[in-house]
Amino acid sequence: MTLNRRKFLGTGVAVGASMSAPMVMGAAHGKPKVVVIGGGAGGATAARYIAKDSKGEIDVTLVEPTRRYYTCFFSNLYLGGFKQFNDIGHSYGKLASEYGINVVHDWAIGIDRDTNMVTLAGGSKLPYDKLILSPGIDFVDGAVEGWxxxxxxxxxxxxxxxxxxxxxxxxxxxxxxxxxxxxxxxxxxxxxxxxxxxxxxxxxxxxxxxxxxxxxxxxxxxxxxxxxxxxxxxxxxxxxxxxxxxxxxxxxxxxxxxxxxxxxxxxxxxxxxxxxxxIPAMKAGKIAEIAGVTDGNWAPVNAADMSSKADPDIHVLGDAAAQGDMPKSGYAANSQAKVCAMAVRGALTGSKVFPAKFSNTCWSLITTNDGIKVGANYEATPEKIASTGGFISKTGESAELRKATYEESEGWYTGITSDMFG
Incomplete structure (x- = not known):
């Protein structure tokens, strides 16, 4: 089955539950405040879903230093000559104009968990009721000798x-x-x-x-x-x-x-x-370490809502999280973001929260129209995000099937970038 944009957008958890309890007042006796650090597949998706589904009842700020986001997924196709560089670049304009998200292009350099405050490189401070970290990866010092x-x-x-x-x-x-x-x-x-x-x-x-x-x-x-x-x-x-x-x-x-x-x-x-x-050994993006929510390399989280095991007011998504069986992929980060957004919205507004479900597929292109894939579905357990069954392409598949798999990946890319940036 070809995964087109509409089908992809329907694969997330149900996040449109009606709000059934009074809003939790923010620290400044106004709207609850959510700060999201990192504007990739996890962070941009979480910010958009919280803003969209809370219908203005939550103040959402997205902190991302780059003004244009280039996806790591599909970047290999640029190297291979199948994409132009601009094909993998995306703007944050719609998140601000259509969803009312306060998009701040700056580096987060400090997190005070006692006062729930984020410090930016430019000197500004952002208070939060809930903080979502989706900083991607950094590299382990000395992982490759000489580099x-x-x-x-x-x-x-x-x-x-x-x-x-x-x-x-x-x-x-x-x-x-x-x-x-x-x-x-x-x-x-x-x-x-x-x-x-x-x-x-x-x-x-x-x-x-x-x-x-x-x-x-x-x-x-x-x-x-x-x-x-x-x-x-x-x-x-x-x-x-x-x-x-x-x-x-x-x-x-x-x-x-x-x-x-x-x-x-x-x-x-x-x-x-x-x-x-x-490509050196990796660890969670630096801000997760600064926040004190890592085990030295990755940030352990609770599977049900992606909340940090070190601080219930901080959630960690995507590559940075130590969550269990899911791979560190853009699809996984997007799936986790929808679960997290629903949980955060529920905690701050009293809206209904459904049991967490996750999914992932990783497509790869070998040559023209020769696409392969691997994926699985997952559920939250008390210990981790656990796989409930998977699938993988087979060797010796027909050219027609491989072409369909590649076309499926193109539909997914259109869908996920729309899901991230609107």
Missing amino acids: DISAQNKMPHAYKAGSQTELLKAQLEAMPEGGTFAMVAPPNPYRCPPGPYERISMIAHFLKQNNPTAKIIVADPKPKFSKMALFQEGWGNHYDGMIDWIGPDFGGDSVSVNPDAMTVTIDGEENKVDVCNV
């Missing part, structure tokens, strides 16, 4: 979409004939489990068309990865001899890089490369 954030222009990560994505594409275009592209893949858990391998597919597609004698090396600390059999089948069918995946059995977990010399050393063997995409 830190100061080297990201020489060896880009491109795992926060925007200028890094453009940089990686420019480096690909500038590769010499017959050159070498290297990826240092991340350890678990990380944002978008199929993402690095879809990226390899898209880069192989680009190079096959523009630099067909080029080679790709993948140094991977993991013995297996999401949709591994499907990707390896696709690489064999479409990019035979171009991709060398090196797992831990052959030194993929023993890697260092030298950005100045443009070398990647794998299990003691130095390789001169022309482009190197370093």
Whole structure:
């Protein structure tokens, strides 16, 4: 079944329950105040649903430093030549003009949980009754020997979409004939489990068309990865001899890089490369750590409402959350945001809250019209978000089915970005 925009928008939990109790007064004896930090798939969705469904009874502020949001999902298709950069960019204008959300383009640099106050880099302070954190990812210091954030222009990560994505594409275009592209893949858990391998597919597609004698090396600390059999089948069918995946059995977990010399050393063997995409180990975005709601890397949450286990007035969504079985994906963040928005609205206005249900699908493109997917449904348990059953594409599927899967992903992208930004 093709997942079009209308069907996607109907996959969230029911959030339109009528309000059945008086409004909880905010700290300043006005409307209850919700501050959302992070304007991606989790934060933008939560802000929009709270504002839309509370019908003006909750004051919603969205804090996001960038004025235009570029989705990490579908950014690989830009690298592969299937999308233009502007195709993955989105404005916050409708959230302000149509939903009355106070969109503040600034960095959140402090959270005082005793006074329920957010401090911004510009000096402003925002009081809140409920705070939603959806800051995405940051990187673990020292995760890849020889690399830190100061080297990201020489060896880009491109795992926060925007200028890094453009940089990686420019480096690909500038590769010499017959050159070498290297990826240092991340350890678990990380944002978008199929993402690095879809990226390899898209880069192989680009190079096959523009630099067909080029080679790709993948140094991977993991013995297996999401949709591994499907990707390896696709690489064999479409990019035979171009991709060398090196797992831990052959030194993929023993890697260092030298950005100045443009070398990647794998299990003691130095390789001169022309482009190197370093994707380090990840952790929750910095503001979650500043808020004191992480376990050192990720932010543990209660599955029923995505509230922090450290503070019931703070909710954490998407990649930053340690929630159980869901992958760290844009679809997952959007699904969690709808559950969170309903719970926050219920707590602040007395509206009905339904049992939490979640869903996720991760699509990947291997080559033109060759789409694959994996997904599952989930429910909240006292311990975690737990899978209730899943599905995955099969090797050997027909070209017609693979094309339909890709077209389904296009419908989902249209749907989720509309769900995020209006």
